[in-house]
Amino acid sequence: MKIVIVGPLPPYRGGIAHSNYILCRNIAKGNDLTAISFSRLYPKSLYPGKFQEIGAPPEYGFKVESILDAINPLNWIMVSLKIRELNPEQVTLQWWHTFFTPAYFTIAVMAKLLTKAKVSMVVHNALPHESSFLHRILTRIMFSQADFFVALSASDVENIKALKKGAKAGFLQEPAYSDYFAGGNDAKNGLKHRVLFFGFVREYKGLHYLIDAMPAILKELPGMKLDIVGEFWKDKGEYLAQISGLGIGSSVNVIDRYVRDEEVGDIFSGADAVILPYVSSTHTAVVQLAAGFGLPVISTDVGGNRDVIESGKNGILVKPKDSMAIADAVVKFYKKGLWKEFRQEMKSKAGVLGWNREKEAVFFNTK
Incomplete structure (x- = not known):
């Protein structure tokens, strides 16, 4: 299958980037994968960590385009046009925080308008750890664009279904990181x-x-x-x-x-x-x-x-x-x-x- 996966990859730090990298490596073994990573993940003013990237990128073993700027709306259009050029059958978005709702929503809507791709979401956290009423609204808005969901915890399968009535959600237990x-x-x-x-x-x-x-x-x-x-x-x-x-x-x-x-x-x-x-x-x-x-x-x-x-x-x-x-x-x-x-x-x-x-x-x- 021809697929695009959108989410951070090393050298971005943290569990989301590592998880996405391991997923992409596995999916790339039998599919035509292009991974779209970030050129800018968070603005410095909103990131509580000391720095966002560390070291050099690994040898990915699959095609990578580090082009997504999380806070530039014009860039979201450019990324969407790139996805149209790739013409995938599935576009998968790595989801863990409502900060990415504007960018991801734009990409999901345009993927449906410009291609015949199904849009899915890999859900690390259905809601942020420090969630609020606004987070729930933004999550529901984003979830409205997904054709199906892949939850990385059994508990999030139920959370997804509570946030989107009739959602198709499956549980994928991640591989060990050995x-x-x-x-x-x-x-x-x-x-x-x-x-x-x-x-x-x-x-x-x-x-x-x-x-x-x-x-x-x-x-x-x-x-x-x-x-x-x-x-x-x-x-x-x-x-x-x-x-x-x-x-x-x-x-x-x-x-x-x-x-x-x-x-x-x-x-x-x-x-x-x-x-x-x-x-x-x-x-x-x-x-x-x-x-x-x-x-x-x-x-x-x-x-x-x-x-x-x-x-x-x-x-x-x-x-x-x-x-x-x-x-x-x-x-x-x-x-x-x-x-x-x-x-x-x-x-x-x-x-x-x-x-x-x-x-x-x-x-x-x-x-």
């Missing part, structure tokens, strides 16, 4: 007594609850260490003050920066488990990363986290906003020796998560 990131050092595969919080630090990810859990964890497991690795999207002072106030500074390692792709393997292989204390979530690529490295996950039971984590088998699910539940799960993980069994199960899960015909059928709405 093929994209370096595998780390095999010599580190023993027990390290270290747990990892990884990714951009944002309010909805509930890091405060994990920090609050540490004193109870240290009481039972005195040698435990917590690595907090990721760029803070707001002042990290309140987190550092919390760590200091609890007297756990020597047990918590904070790395406040975006981690390059080539560093990810060593960071994950240096931990025994990933901790996701999220207050809310739909889909997070951190779970796919953990699966790729065979790393168990202790997570709150929210959103798409439960799509991969089978509590008691390859990780532990606990209720959100409960520091003692997190602490109890970590202590249980070590004292009952669950890490060995969970690690093996997560490695097996990574194999099951691979790309296959069923997932491609969901993507093309032919299932």
